[in-house]
Amino acid sequence: MSIGAAxxxxxxxxxxxxxxxxxxxxxxxxxxxxxxxAAAVLAVVTCGTTFVLLLGSIDLSxxxxxxxxxxxxxxxxxxxxxxxxxxxxxxxxxxxxxxxxGGLSGLLLVLLKVPSFMTTLGVSAVGLGxxxxxxxxxxxxxxxxxxxxxxxxxxxxFTHLTWIAAACVLVGWVVQRHTRLGRxxxxxxxxxxVLALSGVRVAPYKVAVFTMAGAFYGxxxxxxxxxxxxxxxxxxxxxSFSAITAAVxxxxxxxxxxxxxxxxxxGVLLLTVLANGLVLVGVSPYVQGGVQGLIVVVAVAAAAxxxxxxxxxxK
Amino acid sequence: xxxxxxxxxxxxxxxxxxxxVRGLVKTYPGVTALDGVDLQVRRNEVLGLAGENGAGKSTxxxxxxxxxxxxxxxxxxxxxxxxxxxxxxxxDHGIGMVFQEQSLVPNLTAAENIVLGSEGPGVRRGFxxxxxxxxxxxxxxxxxGSTIDPLARTDSLTFAExxxxxxxxxxxxxxxxxxxxxxxxxxxxxxxxxxxxxxLFEQVRRLREFASxxxxxxxxxxxxDVCDRVYVLRGGRAAGEIRPAxxxxxxxxxxxxxxTAPEDHYHGGAAAPPATSRQPLLTVRGLTGTAFRDVDLDVxxxxxxxxxxxxxxxxxxxCKALFxxxxxxxxxxxxxxxxxxxxSPRAACAAGVGYVPAERKTEGMVGPxxxxxxxxxxxxxxxxxxxxxxxxxxxxxxxxxxRRLSIRTPGRRTAIGRLSGGNQQKVVLARWLVGGDxxxxxxxxxxxxxxxxxxxxxxxxxxxxxxxxxxxxxxADSLEEAIGMADRVxxxxxxxxxxxxxxxxxxxxxxxxxxxxxV
Numbered sequence: 001m002s003i004g005a006a007x008x009x010x011x012x013x014x015x016x017x018x019x020x021x022x023x024x025x026x027x028x029x030x031x032x033x034x035x036x037x038a039a040a041v042l043a044v045v046t047c048g049t050t051f052v053l054l055l056g057s058i059d060l061s062x063x064x065x066x067x068x069x070x071x072x073x074x075x076x077x078x079x080x081x082x083x084x085x086x087x088x089x090x091x092x093x094x095x096x097x098x099x100x101x102g103g104l105s106g107l108l109l110v111l112l113k114v115p116s117f118m119t120t121l122g123v124s125a126v127g128l129g130x131x132x133x134x135x136x137x138x139x140x141x142x143x144x145x146x147x148x149x150x151x152x153x154x155x156x157x158f159t160h161l162t163w164i165a166a167a168c169v170l171v172g173w174v175v176q177r178h179t180r181l182g183r184x185x186x187x188x189x190x191x192x193x194v195l196a197l198s199g200v201r202v203a204p205y206k207v208a209v210f211t212m213a214g215a216f217y218g219x220x221x222x223x224x225x226x227x228x229x230x231x232x233x234x235x236x237x238x239x240s241f242s243a244i245t246a247a248v249x250x251x252x253x254x255x256x257x258x259x260x261x262x263x264x265x266x267g268v269l270l271l272t273v274l275a276n277g278l279v280l281v282g283v284s285p286y287v288q289g290g291v292q293g294l295i296v297v298v299a300v301a302a303a304a305x306x307x308x309x310x311x312x313x314x315k
Numbered sequence: 316x317x318x319x320x321x322x323x324x325x326x327x328x329x330x331x332x333x334x335x336v337r338g339l340v341k342t343y344p345g346v347t348a349l350d351g352v353d354l355q356v357r358r359n360e361v362l363g364l365a366g367e368n369g370a371g372k373s374t375x376x377x378x379x380x381x382x383x384x385x386x387x388x389x390x391x392x393x394x395x396x397x398x399x400x401x402x403x404x405x406x407d408h409g410i411g412m413v414f415q416e417q418s419l420v421p422n423l424t425a426a427e428n429i430v431l432g433s434e435g436p437g438v439r440r441g442f443x444x445x446x447x448x449x450x451x452x453x454x455x456x457x458x459x460g461s462t463i464d465p466l467a468r469t470d471s472l473t474f475a476e477x478x479x480x481x482x483x484x485x486x487x488x489x490x491x492x493x494x495x496x497x498x499x500x501x502x503x504x505x506x507x508x509x510x511x512x513x514x515l516f517e518q519v520r521r522l523r524e525f526a527s528x529x530x531x532x533x534x535x536x537x538x539x540d541v542c543d544r545v546y547v548l549r550g551g552r553a554a555g556e557i558r559p560a561x562x563x564x565x566x567x568x569x570x571x572x573x574x575t576a577p578e579d580h581y582h583g584g585a586a587a588p589p590a591t592s593r594q595p596l597l598t599v600r601g602l603t604g605t606a607f608r609d610v611d612l613d614v615x616x617x618x619x620x621x622x623x624x625x626x627x628x629x630x631x632x633x634c635k636a637l638f639x640x641x642x643x644x645x646x647x648x649x650x651x652x653x654x655x656x657x658x659s660p661r662a663a664c665a666a667g668v669g670y671v672p673a674e675r676k677t678e679g680m681v682g683p684x685x686x687x688x689x690x691x692x693x694x695x696x697x698x699x700x701x702x703x704x705x706x707x708x709x710x711x712x713x714x715x716x717x718r719r720l721s722i723r724t725p726g727r728r729t730a731i732g733r734l735s736g737g738n739q740q741k742v743v744l745a746r747w748l749v750g751g752d753x754x755x756x757x758x759x760x761x762x763x764x765x766x767x768x769x770x771x772x773x774x775x776x777x778x779x780x781x782x783x784x785x786x787x788x789x790x791a792d793s794l795e796e797a798i799g800m801a802d803r804v805x806x807x808x809x810x811x812x813x814x815x816x817x818x819x820x821x822x823x824x825x826x827x828x829x830x831x832x833x834v
Contacts, residue, residue: 179441180434183427190422197418198432199403257422 008250008263011299012270019277026280033158039272040165041223042242043265047172048102048216049243050264051182051209056189056256057109057116059210062217062243064127065101066236069094069221071134074231077144087146095218101127102214106207116210124240131233141230150226161223168216172261175212185209189256246271249299270299331394332357333527334379334410334497339388341374348374349385350551358495361519361528363542363559365535365567371551372531373415376501379529380405380412393494409492411485412499419469419477419484426452426465429484455483458525459518475511478503482518486526498522499529504537505627516541534625535567535830569827596786597655597755599637602646606632607810610646614755614786619777621789621801621818625833629810630790631673634757637788638670639663650754664693667754669747671761673790675736679743682732686724687713689731689742694750716745720776737769744776755786762792774800794826806832 019026045062052059075082076090084090101123108119142148150160176182184205187195195202217236224235244254250267252259274295278288334356341349349371356362366372377383379390381399389396392408399405405412419428426445429452430437437448445466452465461479469477482498489496500519504512519541522528532538538545539559547554547570554570595613602610607629614620622630635641637648639657648655656662660670672678680689690713691698698709713727720741724734731739740761747753758777762770777800781787791797797804798818806814806829814832816824 178443178445180438180443181441183423183443187420187423187427187431190420191418194418194420195431197402199401199406200432257420 008266023280035276036162037159039268040161041220043165043268044168045220045239046243046246046264046268047168048213050247050252052213053252054185054189059120060240061120061124062240063236064124065098065217066221067131067233068127069098069218070225070235071131071231073222074140077147080141091222098218099211099215103211106210110203139230147226169265176260335391337389339385341385347551356527360543363538363545364531365538366548370548406488409496411488413481415501421470424466425480429455497527501531598649600647604636604643616784617781618802619787621791621797621804623797624807628807630807634759667752669753670757673760680731683730685728686731687727690745693746697749737765757788759790760792798823
């Protein structure tokens with residue numbers, strides 16, 4: 001690993017050391033579990049976004065996809081609005097709905113040649129529309145004990161959400177490192193035309209990547225629903241941009257073919273530790289957002305510094 | 316090469332050719348790239364393909380790998396007529412090419428690149444089996460005796476190593492035909508160091524044991540060194556065939572250049588260039604950058620100096636560096652006695668330097684913008700009062716230049732992309748003239764892609780500007796153009812100035828003299 005690639009990891013270490021020195025409460029095991037719990041949903045969503053970014057595409061659909069999946073799962077498990085009680089099956093349907101919406105983004109991209117920025121934005125709106133219809137003015141509360149237990153239950157001191165996120169990162173890493181889908185996603189971002197010249201049909205892999213990303217968003221939505229205890233249209237509100245930010249901060253660049261799931265996860269942890277640490281050291285909540293934004297910009301600029309050259313066009 | 320295996324007929328025998336091209340024609344609007352090319356590739360031979368830029372080499376190669384569909388003519392592979400529609404098609408017939416711009420996925424391992432698209436047992440149920448991938452790649456690398464680690468990331472390899480990976484990749488087509496494949500190497504030496512070139516030649520000789528090779532290069536010494544036979548292309552036709560063994564020195568040079576009479580149109584009927592004082596306006600001393608070293612160069616006011624050299628000579632980079640567009644590490648440049656800052660194109664513009672880039676469509680103009688906006692792009696002050704564009708002022712300036720350069724356009728508001736190439740180029744040139752302060756013009760292939768008529772108009776304009784005392788540094792499209800236009804020709808090779816040839820109107824050197832210095 002070159003120094004440039006290790007940058008985000010070093011930044012994470014520095015931030016952790018600084019906060020640990022400033023605040024004894026930051027150093028406690030309980031706080032570590034808190035941070036990981038807070039990072040769980042973003043980590044899962046970022047897994048999906050990372051694969052899209054590896055393609056060199058962008059995905060803004062998380063917000064809408066998560067909204068639709070959140071309402072869906074809340075209405076299919078035991079809830080306060082209807083008599084449904086499908087348990088795990090309901091969770092599966094919510095994840096599959098996410099995958100379907102992701103696949104739709106991918107299909108629109110490869111069939112209509114519409115840039116992913118627009119297709120995913122459109123699909124996000126579709127997802128929000130589905131969620132609003134399902135919501136129908138009455139918020140469905142989750143009664144299902146199993147799903148509620150995702151957020152509250154603990155195993156070896158960490159919440160179940162944390163373990164689910166860890167499993168997702170592991171799955172993501174295996175896909176990226178050891179499957180054709182992951183390797184071709186890398187290759188598409190690296191030099192798509194070379195793949196075409198080697199006789200590979202690229203479009204199916206793109207659709208598959210968007211589908212997989214949608215599934216991650218669906219699972220993320222189920223996790224949020226467990227945390228909130230009800231199906232919420234706003235379930236995924238900030239996740240599209242948070243996930244992209246986390247990925248880029250971690251070294252998964254927007255140009256495609258660079259970085260990966262582990263890089264992005266470092267980015268997720270960096271953002272979460274910042275949010276947690278700034279609260280603990282007593283930075284006013286009014287300036288926290290600003291401070292966090294500044295640190296992110298500096299981190300990205302530092303990561304891109306070795307790649308700069310004269311007359312570079314940046315858009 | 317005395318111990319050749321018995322298998323496979325020797326080159327030069329009467330066995331049917333592996334690949335035969337008959338009367339191949341390809342025309343693009345305004346250009347005939349291939350004008351009835353005939354070519355035969357025999358089993359286990361290295362066939363050289365030589366020719367100047369624009370001779371049709373790359374079009375021919377593209378036709379052979381299915382990237383270009385010829386308008387007429389036939390391609391026969393092992394005696395059977397084929398139509399090649401894609402790279403895949405060509406590979407199925409055992410024809411593969413190592414592209415000039417390297418075509419590997421940089422962020423994958425060498426092994427993945429080698430088996431890309433035909434992983435076979437390397438992937439099972441979507442999962443990579445790295446040990447198998449490694450073995451498959453190693454088999455290919457072993458064929459060419461390469462010691463590269465198959466699991467190394469491609470962008471961590473040197474250019475020479477990547478080329479080996481590409482050759483190893485192309486060799487996989489062997490499995491599709493079970494017969495002698497045809498491997499095309501397009502300008503394989505252009506990115507290599509001298510030591511690496513020697514290694515490549517060994518590889519080529521090794522390849523000949525089990526493949527036919529088409530070796531393309533504009534370096535004649537290389538072609539003569541490594542090839543069994545050499546075809547020379549000129550103007551889209553096969554100008555002749557040479558056997559290096561019994562080639563007389565200079566023969567290849569003459570075939571490449573032909574015996575065209577010096578063309579008159581460089582002077583556009585204008586009188587002989589004015590004998591301006593040759594006080595150097597531009598002085599370059601010891602300029603060093605990534606692609607050139609210790610360049611000394613003078614250009615006088617009213618003088619046109621052409622820089623010639625093959626691909627990789629560093630002349631394009633030198634031109635960009637003088638405009639501040641690429642970084643330099645050492646050296647001094649002065650314009651009219653004042654030090655010229657090479658920190659940015661902006662500084663160069665302010666000092667009265669103009670630059671016409673080679674890639675007109677991507678670097679020279681903004682296609683959807685109007686003629687007027689393109690023309691005033693670099694000199695906003697001619698159309699502005701403070702920060703505000705004054706339409707009347709812009710109209711006056713632009714219309715007067717449209718008239719003076721007889722730019723054929725429906726009007727100044729027409730998008731420049733809708734004009735013909737020649738008229739576009741005149742607008743790009745006018746960009747440096749509207750300010751009235753241009754001292755030095757850097758012209759990088761200013762006539763590229765223009766037809767004869769448009770060319771002579773650009774030539775006339777260059778003459779006129781030189782007559783007004785503008786110093787011009789010209790990277791010409793062809794040697795004829797360099798000789799025809801220039802007062803002096805500077806030859807660059809491997810990043811250095813190796814010769815300077817005076818080029819007065821009454822004593823032009825022959826292209827042959829220059830080619831000898833270039834290669």
